[in-house]
Amino acid sequence: MRIAVSAIEKAYATVQAVRGVSFTIEPGEIFALLGPNGAGKSSIIRMLVGMTLPDTGTIQVEYQQQRYNHIPRRQLGYLPEDRGLYPDKSVEKNLLYLAQLHGLSKATAQQQMSHWLEIFELTERRHEDLKQLSKGNQQKVQLIAAVIHRPAVVILDEPFSGLDPLNQEKVVAFLKELRQQGMTVILSAHQMAMVEKLADRMLLMAKGKVVLAGTLAEIRLQAQPKQVVLIETEQTVSEDSLASVLADEHWQWQSSHSFSVTLANSTDLTHCLQRVLGSFTVRAVTMQAADLHQLYVSAMAEHQQGSAA
Amino acid sequence: MISKQSLIVAKWEFLRFFKWKQQLISYLLMVLVMAAVVAWSFFVDESRHQYRIAVPAHFTLENTEQFQFQRPTITLEEQLAQLKSTETWHAVVSEEAEAIVVHTLSGKKWQQTLDSELQKYFRQVYGQSQGLSAAQLATLEEPVTLEMRYLDDNYKGSDRPEKMIAIGLLFLLLIGLSTAFGQLLMSITGEKQQRVTEQLFAIVTPQQWIDGKVLGHSLSAMKAMFTTSLVIVLSTVITLLFIADKPVDFTWLNWAVIAWLVPFALAGLLLCACFMAAIAASIDDPNTSGKGVVMMVTWLPLLFTYLVIDSPTGFGMTLLSWLPLTSFAAMPVRLAMVELAWWQPLLSLLLLLGTLYWLRRLAGRIFLRGMQMYGKEPSWGDIMRWALSNKTE
Structure with missing residues (x-):
């Protein structure tokens, strides 16, 4: 699945959330959206998911010789920024429900669920209500919900939040595994060290605009x-x-x-x-190469200075 | 018509509130409360006691099961002193110039029965003083029997079991609508607050989602109506067999009306649930929003129908039974009380289904936009604009 975003703009009542952003995402790559709160990452994600449409500009998604103006639902796995599962239902019920909504048969859904629960070491907790799990484990269940139907594209809004360093590493391994399986991964995050390990290409944003874009090497060259x-x-x-x-x-x-x-x-x-x-x-x-965190901080500082001037 | 995804959502929503254990416990609690009320009523029932009443010597009152009339020879003052100090009398009746006075320590419920007994006695006394015979007195005591005869063969009568069926139907619909109201409000606003909305938005279309929700909660409401009927029937059977010692007779039930009730009730609940879901989707926080009250508009058809229930052949009931927004309540009631040609309920049902299809699409549009709003509640103007737009995706 190839995604081409061209000069999109999105305004809400009093805020211009996205200003002329363009980028492409190639099939099978991990693409990261980076930026402080209010940079416009979630607005872009919502447009890619199809929850909202851009005011101007276009989003073109090519999949199996078909064109769409957002990622087709059947091929999308989504982890929202504000986690969305039923806390008073068991892990198993939550996952089976979402898997079946994605079009999986009950047998396949159960097979997939068992596979992912095993990977995330949650098999023994499958019958517990979601609210009984720690925040980190809830996050894992949410990740499973996003990939249980093996979509072509996975969008993960802040996948590392709430996880301890050990589990963050597990998620990194999990995302690399997804890439190996040919899935396209789009993620937004604040954990630069994780993104540096993972992302093939990235987009650094501030106040709705693109500040830096490209591979890590390209960003280094642009920033430094x-x-x-x-x-x-x-x-x-x-x-x-x-x-x-x-x-x-x-x-x-x-x-x-x-x-x-x-x-x-x-x-x-x-x-x-x-x-x-x-x-x-x-x-x-x-x-002496600066790491992504340093590049990010200096780029943001430069951007703020530029805006102030 | 309805997608597989909608059916999955419907099943999920139906089972979400389908908790047999809790329901059985609530019914058990209800039975216990009723038993406590019956036990308390029995405990405080004054009619089982016997009361001693002192009356003047010339009163020829006959004793009843509840009252023992005695004519003491002591003075009124002495009788009143006994009333105050001892358990000799429960009441002392005396005669004054313009009235009969009943002296008691304080007001009690049994005194109403005593009042009736005394009234009856004095009607007889005054009748006899006017020279009326016992037969003439009995005629005066007997109320006139008024019989209504209706020339319209289709009208089944207002005081027959059909009216009870009609009122029962309205009551069951009220149960159904209340169930759908509570569950939809909780389910939709809860999902918005727990951010399940975004997750589901990425999986199913808003129309599939609202279809599933509306169907699931309408079936849940139907289940509530069915279980309530079952509880009422079982209570009636138990009361008849074990308390009233009477045989069980349900021959008065009109099965044809009940058969029509099911599609009308389901279509009506779906119609109302569409409206309620659309409004609930526009609520950001149920604790502060005033929009939840608007969902109660769906109870108006029941109220309007109840107000014209005594004129089932009148213009009001006829109009309500044809209007698609009210026919789900009025047509079953009309069917229960008036003999109608088969095509009338059928046509009314088809009109209702057509309106349901239209309202479903309209609710889908409001649902789509309402679900996308966080932290801000849309105005009524916004809602109207969304309803009239063509956007469903």
């Missing part, structure tokens, strides 16, 4: 076009020696045995290293 390399040496380095060796470079002395150089592009790295190796014995060279 200049690379920083940390060089450690065997012998002592002084600021004077650096000034003579790297006269036309942007360098920074770090310690008696290390310094960093900011490079404009990758060809500069070869040039820089040749000059350094001519004067020092190099013990280690480390590319």
Whole structure:
């Protein structure tokens, strides 16, 4: 299933929630929507689900040579931001009901339910009411409800919320498994470390606009076009020696045995290293890449500054 | 007509409120409450006691099971002193210039019976003083028998069992509507508050969803009507056999009317449930919203029908039995009380079903938009606009 979103806008009574957002999602990839509260992620998700329509712009979903203006219900698994199951019904009843609504026969629904409950170690709790489960376990049941019918696309709004680190890792493994099975996964999250491990491509949003988009490498390039390399040496380095060796470079002395150089592009790295190796014995060279969290924070800060200006 | 998804939703909604254990307990509690009322009534029943009444010597009152009239020779003051201090008398009757006075310590229910006995006695005394014979007195005591004879052969009469059936039908419909009202309000607003709405929205269309909800809760209401009927029938049988010691006779029941009641009641409940579901979908918080009261509009057909129940052949009842929004209540009542040609209830039912189909679509449109709103309640203007739009997806 290929999803192409083109210049969509969505306004509510007093708020412009989405402003000219475009992106594509390819079949079988994990696509992440990132942004602070009110960035417009949930509005986009609701439009993809078909709960609301964009005011302007288009959403085109291609599936088996058919075109839709939202993801077809039968091919969609959805985990809403505000969890939606029946707390006074058992885990089993909740899952079987939703699976049958998705079109599964009772036998298939039971088979699928048993499979997923086993994976999430909830088999023994299947007869308990949902409200008796911890928040984390309720979250797992909700995840099962989203994939029990093996849809082509799964949309997960904040799938890591309420989970401890161990269970967050389990969800990461679960989502990778979904990708391996060929499902397209669209998720929104605040846990950058998790998203970094998972997402093939991502969209960073603020106040309804796209701030950064692409793969992690592409986002790094957009957010941090200049690379920083940390060089450690065997012998002592002084600021004077650096000034003579790297006269036309942007360098920074770090310690008696290390310094960093900011490079404009990758060809500069070869040039820089040749000059350094001519004067020092190099013990280690480390590319200082910012993680997604740092990129996210700096991008948001830049965006806020830009908006203020 | 109705999708598989709607049937799954209907089954879920029906079973959600189908709790036999709780229902049996509630019926048991109801029986216990009734038993307590009967026991209390028996315990405080004054008619089983015998009361000693002092009357003047010339009163020729005869003793009854409840009252023993005695004519003491002591003075009135002495009688009153005995009344106050001892258990000799329960009441002392004296004669004054313009009235007969009954002296007692305080007001009791049995004194109403004593009043009737004294009234009866004095009617006889005054009759005799006027020279009336015993036969003439008896004629005066007997009320005139008025018999109504109706020339319209279709009218079955107003004081026959048919009226009881008609009132029973309205009562059962009230039970059904109350059940649907409570369950729909709780189910729809509860799902909105627990955010089940978004989950279901991604699986089924709003029309499939409302169809399922309306069908499930209407069947639940039918079940409530059936169990209430069963409880009434069983109570009647038990009362007749074990308390009144009379044979059970249900020959007066009109099975044809009951057969017509089922489709009319189900269609009527579906119609009302569509309306109630649409309104409930527009409620954000049932604790603060005033819209829930509007759902009670669905009780008006029952009230209007009850107001014209004594004129089943009149214009009012005829009109109500044909109007699709009221026919579910009026036509079964009319059928119970008037002999109608077969095509009349059939045509009325078809009109009702047509309106149901239209209202179902309209409710689907309101349901769609209402379910999408969080934290803000739509105005009546919004609701009207949604109802008149063509948007169902």
